[in-house]
Amino acid sequence: MDGNDARLVAGERFTPKFDRAGLLCAIAVDVADDAILMVAYMDQEALAATRDTGVAHFHSRSRQALWKKGETSGNVLHVVEILVDCDQDALILRCRPAGPACHTGARSCFFRRLDSNTLQPVKS
């Protein structure tokens, strides 16, 4: 562990560590039961918008633009709490979802499991 890493781990200061593409990983979970809803990426702008509004914003890697989750569908994620990992390059957003988080209409994007080489529905 180098000095920089030690400061990230031990300090009280929030110094999010964006990768070479300017992104960090954000996992949205439902505050009701901590189920993982979706994973997306945030740049500095998306993180600031999330903190300012209390509603999850991400950076769309395909559109290369700020993405307010649920802007079209109405299925926004109200962020109740943000957890930060040891080296500050990943976040957990504990959310109250306004509706299904997945664009397919599923509650969670993780609705399939890998069974040998095929994908099968997760038992709910």
Next chain:
Amino acid sequence: MDGNDARLVAGERFTPKFDRAGLLCAIAVDVADDAILMVAYMDQEALAATRDTGVAHFHSRSRQALWKKGETSGNVLHVVEILVDCDQDALILRCRPAGPACHTGARSCFFRRLDSNTLQPVKS
């Protein structure tokens, strides 16, 4: 949604989607209670090694090398099940951890929450 996305979402075929850097995001959770332990990245080699051995392997972005989690510490993650998200660019590894997942000795890397502008320990 384009045709490619539709196939990723609807099919039974596992066709993991690596990003421009050749990586996808993998979230390790404890199969005992689904607590999120850590987040890391996998390239094709790390995913293959994980599936072949049943023990989580990642791609270390800092070292640019295959990383068997716990190789030094012994705190390996035995992968019980892999969940796949809608567009197949993120995985959940449901694991039996052999010990603390975080290099700090914490069970989870997410041991702090953001409280205004400072990081505070998560109540356990």
